[in-house]
Amino acid sequence: MLIYNFNKIISFHNLCGNYLNGILSSSSYNESMEGGIMKDYREKKYLEMLAEDEYIASEDIALRLDISGRTVRNELKELNKILETQGAKIISKPKFGYSIIVEDRLLYNEYMSNIKKVKHNNIPRTSKERVDFLMGYLLQLHSYVKIEDLCDMLYISKTSLSQDLRQVREQLDEYNLTLTSKPNYGIKVEGSEFNLRLCMANYAIDNEEVLQSDQLKCNRVECLKEIANILTSAFNTNNYSISDTAFQNLIIHIYTALRRVQDNNYVPMNEYLVSFIKEKDLNLAEEIIKKLEMAFHIDIPNNEIFYIAIHLAAKETIYQNKDNENIVIKDDINNIVTEMFKEVKETYKVDFFDDLELRMSLALHLIPFQVRMEYSMIAHNPIIKDIKTRATLAYNISVSACNVLEKIYKKTVSDSEIGYFAMHFNLALERKNKKVRKKNIIIVCSSGKGTAKLLSYRFKEEFDKFLNKVNTTDIINLKNMDFKDIDYVMTTVPISFPIPVPILEITCFLEDSELEKIEGFFKQNNNDSLLNYLDPNLYIINVDFNTKEEVLNYMVNKIKMIKPNIPENFYDAIMERERLSPTEFGNMVALPHPYKVITEDTFISLIILNKPIIWDKKKVQMVYLMSITNKEGRDLQYLYKVTSKLFTNKKYIKDLIQNKDYNMFCSYIKEIERSI
Structure with a gap:
């Protein structure tokens, strides 16, 4: 029986590095948003709109601020409590609206003077903070917002805002959404309802602001708890399996869907998209919809059944012999796995063809993966950074295998998805590692x-x-x-x-x-020392470059001087790997290598720059270029294990960057190899 209770969700959220980023905490929400920039901004706007001798209707206020009438009434009630201590009060008159009466002019003027100053600490200070805020704010808007208002809200210039909006556009583009502008109106996010929901929900996983809504008639935490309980009950009844991470993800997607439905935004379905959904997923989705309607007292259109079913199909964890049923892997799936194995063998000379367990686990993983690719859904992977640093070889193999998938689906496979495939390959590598290579x-x-x-x-x-x-x-x-x-x-x-x-x-x-x-x-000699593959002449220090292209070109030319049999396309092969996925490792290190094995010998070159450069998005000062022999099965995992232990050790990297000493590098490698 599956047990998903809310306490488990919260504790798993902590384990996954703030996976839900506080969205399950009403106090953190109130501090970050309702006590933050949006409330302060709206407070200023309310006071600008309220006049002493005139009335303004709540509907007009709501329209100008792009919020509901209920939010206007609630926030004006709260604002009035503040004003009563500051020499004024808000009055309301049926059929007329709201006005303000000033009783202590001196006290009120002092209050208004303070309001015009930036007093709170919640204004985004950095470009990243502003981009995060703008994403959350723009995704919630129903109408246009003027550039001037955004500048006023964030206390920045149009130039700074333009730079931030460029990054916002890039993030929206990942979901096929656009930030359109209209003269005299401003800007707003446009795109299909399906893509809007995907973006809102995935963004909400890391940013609680996008969950802001008063349309559902319950506290946010209560709403999320209720959705979790409904899903748990339905999954137990139908023997549906799902990982903890996917379960939390699904809660947010359904919460987002309910908000959109309540606001009369629906997902249209076409026959092509529906054709990918199985009857069992539709039946389960229908059961969930009925329970949601009862719990939240709303009418949900039938189209939303398909929307929920898509998420169920995309998130299910499929096990072998589930429910004592035979899991039949279709030929097309099996053929895809075979092509992935071919690509890996050609690229890394690692043979997985005899690993039936890996073949089955990849095939089962591909079933929901296909749904995600068809609908351009993004799978959130909270441990992708750990996978890259602690399972480097498996990740690189996965990049190669996913190259096959990109050609088949004609879509980019996300880093998170690559990480999930890497977990399967890492288990297979561990099984190989337990066997002594004869x-x-x-x-x-x-x-x-x-x-x-x-x-x-x-x-x-x-x-x-x-x-x-x-x-x-x-x-x-x-x-x-x-x-x-x-x-x-x-x-x-x-x-x-x-x-x-x-x-x-x-x-x-x-x-x-x-x-x-x-x-x-x-x-x-079961594992050769990594030092056997590093020619001291390829340990390069005291050089300056501005781009990764300059660094790699210099390293390749240096390698060709020492190893004249290097293929002519060696540099191009390295750049092709960078195109597939940048090799910045973190900790000021990059690990470039050819996209497939093309050299007769295994060798390493290391360069330590005098000052760091931007590799792709991260700063890099140490570049470790490794090329693996095209001879099959040459202790590849051992080399990557030593490499990973070296470059995840912050002390080692700090010492090497500061001292640039070859003997120090050798001593650290020997220390690591003794510990393995």
């Missing part, structure tokens, strides 16, 4: 084929869990060997020429005393 070795023996075969047999018998292929050769033929798929060389004779893999000298008959040494060798 090695390919060559035994070099100069005593003849008989001795070589005997050694080969002994190695297979003693070290089977470590070995994949065991080949034999002599010292002469070793020079012409292709070491592409070879991990180690075991030799009974000294090797005087260089070869690109580790060497261990052994006796012809493999004495018992050697067995422990050889096993230790296999264990020790």
Whole structure:
């Protein structure tokens, strides 16, 4: 049985890093909005509109401020309590409206003088704060608002407002919404009702201001509690599974829908969109709608059943053998997973084709994902930052896999969605990591084929869990060997020429005393040190650049000087990965790499700039460029694990940026590798 109670929602909200950002707290709401900028602004507007010898109707006030008549009456009642202590009072007269009477002119004038000053601390100070405020405010407006009024409200110039509105337009564009302007009227948000709701609800997840409404006849917390209870009851009855995060998300979407319905804004449905909804989701949505109508005493049109059903289809967590039913994965879904695996194998040389568990989990995840893509719905992922920093390889693999999805759906897959796929890939990588990757070795023996075969047999018998292929050769033929798929060389004779893999000298008959040494060798070399891949000449310091393009171009040219066999398209491959998703890591670090493996060897280059640059949106001063060998299965996760531990350690990064010392870098890497 599913249990979703409101206390659980609140505690999960805390765990997810303020996922609902206080929307479940009426006190935080009152402090941030009703005691903040909008109330102060409206208080000034009320006093400008009220005259001593004239009346103004509440409907006219409501129209000018774009709020309901009920809000006007309630706020004027509160304002009157203040005025009665400041030498004045508001009076009302049926059929005429409101007026003001001043009883103590000196006291009232002092009060009005103070009102004209900026006294409260809730005015947005930074551009980001203003953009957040403008998003919430503009999404609620039913009519146009003048630029001058917004400047007056925020106490900023038209130039500053124009810059803020540019960012607002970018955010609205993600939902196919536009900020239109009309001469002598101002600006307002326009777009489909479906997209408006998506934007309002998703914005409300992090900003409570957009939940501002007095149209539902209940306290906000009570409304949200009631919606949560209705959903819990319906889900338990119908065995519908949903994650905690999606459940909270759904509450906000339904709350937003109820507000819009109460304000006579409905979602039209067309046959194409409805065709993606299953009967079970429609039946569940209908049950929820009926309970909402009873709880909130409102009439909800039938079209809203489809709207709720879409959200149910997009948010359900589907498990294998749910309700003892066989989950049948359709061919089209299975084919998509196969294409994702192909892309990952080509890009990172990591093979997931034999991982049935991953195939099933991705297929089940794709079912609601398809709905979200069809309706351009955004899945909020509260732990995306942690995924990027703590599961870097899985995230990068997911970027590659989602490239397939973008081609299929012809839409951009959001960072949050990439993060959800990364969670599945990370589990699969962990399963791979628990398995010891078997090695390919060559035994070099100069005593003849008989001795070589005997050694080969002994190695297979003693070290089977470590070995994949065991080949034999002599010292002469070793020079012409292709070491592409070879991990180690075991030799009974000294090797005087260089070869690109580790060497261990052994006796012809493999004495018992050697067995422990050889096993230790296999264990020790199961993961190569990251330092093996960093040429000191590619540890670059004391340079200045202005853009990431300049940095990467310099690094690539430097690499080509050290490694002349680098492909011509190496720089382009790195920039293609930046196009798919910028590689800024946080903590002043960027981790660029080619969008797929294209080099014969694994290598690393690191550059520490004299001063930070803006990479995409974040400041970066350390750039760690890693290219992985195109040889399959080369301890990729280990390298990413070491990398992640290094660059999430703020002390390490601070020390390296300040000192720029290569030996310090090496000591930190060794310290991390000892701890893994």
